[in-house]
Amino acid sequence: xxxxxxxxxxxxxxxxxxxxxxxxxxxxxxxxxxxxxxxxxxxxxxxxxxxxxxxxxxxxxxxxxxxxxxxxxxxxxxxxxxxxxxxxxxxxxxxxxxxxxxxxxxxxx
Amino acid sequence: xxxxxxxxxxxxxxxxxxxxxxxxxxxxxxxxxxxxxxxxxxxxxxxxxxxxxxxxxxxxxxxxxxxxxxxxxxxxxxxxxxxxxxxxxxxxxxxxxxxxxxxxxxxxxxxxxx
Numbered sequence: 001x002x003x004x005x006x007x008x009x010x011x012x013x014x015x016x017x018x019x020x021x022x023x024x025x026x027x028x029x030x031x032x033x034x035x036x037x038x039x040x041x042x043x044x045x046x047x048x049x050x051x052x053x054x055x056x057x058x059x060x061x062x063x064x065x066x067x068x069x070x071x072x073x074x075x076x077x078x079x080x081x082x083x084x085x086x087x088x089x090x091x092x093x094x095x096x097x098x099x100x101x102x103x104x105x106x107x108x109x
Numbered sequence: 110x111x112x113x114x115x116x117x118x119x120x121x122x123x124x125x126x127x128x129x130x131x132x133x134x135x136x137x138x139x140x141x142x143x144x145x146x147x148x149x150x151x152x153x154x155x156x157x158x159x160x161x162x163x164x165x166x167x168x169x170x171x172x173x174x175x176x177x178x179x180x181x182x183x184x185x186x187x188x189x190x191x192x193x194x195x196x197x198x199x200x201x202x203x204x205x206x207x208x209x210x211x212x213x214x215x216x217x218x219x220x221x222x223x
Contacts, residue, residue, distance in 0.1 A: 033211055042113075042199055043152075045211030088151060095159075096167070097212065099151030 012106040023089030115215035130185040132200030141183040145196040
């Protein structure tokens with residue numbers, strides 16, 4: 001069962017622009033995590049935001065969490081070609097992470 | 110620092126054959142997980158382990174078995190492969206039961222069952 005739903009499913013932007021992806025979920029969570037997957041590779045952990053946090057930054061990444069709306073957003077600023085990948089949100093409920101189907105991001109040169 | 114290593118990277122099986130996928134981690138993580146990833150879908154948990162000698166079923170355990178005889182290794186077995194098991198399999202590990210830390214993933218095993 002998938003709890004997280006990413007929106008949009010696909011996003012294509014010019015290099016240098018900002019990219020925003022959204023994630024919605026259904027039940028209460030301990031934390032929410034974002035991962036990146038380059039084509040044909042494993043997933044890489046980007047950032048974790050706890051349920052009592054509202055915003056978190058890591059380099060060019062900014063994550064927000066609104067527990068009242070059960071949603072999160074991932075902002076990538078000043079995008080680069082190397083940011084081309086699929087991005088997944090995962091919600092932590094106790095012992096497991098529950099995954100969304102991902103947003104495919106393409107950065108055009 | 111190798112992290113999580115999966116072997117093999119690719120495999121083609123005939124229906125009914127068996128195989129074992131190996132996952133090894135060198136980070137002293139207690140918790141290990143096997144996922145499958147199918148096109149257009151998120152990761153689905155097959156089995157997981159919260160420590161040496163323990164295993165538990167995830168969301169899609171049917172047709173798979175696992176073992177965690179050593180802390181650093183987590184094996185996934187297919188006793189009688191079926192075409193529906195064609196997928197990319199990922200192993201992951203983490204420090205904490207309560208997922209307060211991110212997972213570290215292997216690079217995946219692409220399995221085709223014909």
